[in-house]
Amino acid sequence: MSLQALSLGLYIHVPFCANLCAYCNFYKERPIKSLVQAYLFEINREWERWKSILSQRSVSTIFFGGGSPSSLSCRDLETLCTHMQALLPQVNEWTVEVSPTTINLEKLKVLKEGGVTRISMGIQSFQTDILEYLGRRQTRAQVYRAYDWIRTAGFNNINLDLIFHPDFADFNLWEMDLNEAIHLSPEHISTYCLSLERLEDPFRRGRCVNEDREASLYLRTWDWLENHDYRHYEVSNFARGGHACLHNLNTWRMQEWIGLGPSAASQWNRQRFQNANAVHDWLSKGKINCMDLSEEMLCADCIIFGLRMREGVCLDTLQKRFPFADVTKYAPLWQQFKLEGLVNMKNNQLTCTDKGLLLVDALAREILSYVADY
Ligand code: SF4
Incomplete structure (x- = not known):
């Protein structure tokens, strides 16, 4: 198959989070003004480097992930969105990840006007004690308010991310979260199992995973969501009405994607490579973990x-x-x-x-x- 025939996704890593969760392995920093400005400067240079390739190859999906892109200001989001305008005629889906504590209606309007088509919100749980356990600062009220804003801004394709813990005593706690998410009626739900290996020591000490319980949580989750009209299309992903995530499908089908920003990974031109983690100079450090693909x-x-x-x-x-x-x-x-x-x-x-x-x-x-x- 010629490279031209492969579909191309664009990923932009926005490495800023107002709150750093204990279980998270993504590269992220607190959004200090000077760091954000350095990031936008470098993104602009990286964009210039890839611009002609991205426009010639017609990008089919865009994904702003993180970190939490919603921790940027309206003005900075506008700057990032402006770069994408030339690509939009070919783009079938443009997702932006947001967090309930940093998104607001004004930012959502900027995204909508910029051409974003899909919002993915990391809520993880609706329950205060689980959120505290995960080190998340949001409240249930913030989640509901953010969800309303997303709909008010005109988005009709929303994903909610949920996390379950393999050590949950029974299905009931998890079922409460699933039901509350279903009640909001998003087009897409992603469910992740919190791996104990990813937790910091204070969480992990003395704990071991009960594999049977973990398997049973997975199976019951798949059944539960299927029974509520969410098609289970990938291990952790469920969609209603044909709203499977096109950007992720492109990746799982091993097409091509280009990642901009610190720590972003690319698969392009029969190579797989990554950017370094460093807001000030990921570009000058060049490709790391570069691998030719047979x-x-x-x-x-x-x-x-x-x-x-x-x-x-x-x-x-x-x-x-x-x-x-x-x-x-x-x-x-x-x-x-x-x-x-x-x-x-x-x-x-x-x-x-x-x-x-x-x-x-x-x-x-x-x-x-x-x-x-x-
Ligand atoms: S908000 Fe998301 S990206 Fe940021 S630290 Fe928490 S889990 Fe990681």
């Missing part, structure tokens, strides 16, 4: 990320896309996975069973062991 590697990643989606992956299409990769070499692995009840195969379309989806990271490790140069 057809074998891209093909393996297509299978791994394809299996995270309910639609799975078509092995015939994959072989056509990567003629120099040997898709047939995995046949013994599919046989073994089928015997273990982890995958189904119909007309060469490989999909995970529920059990396979629960173990999808272990499946990925097995798949990678078939790729010599990874």
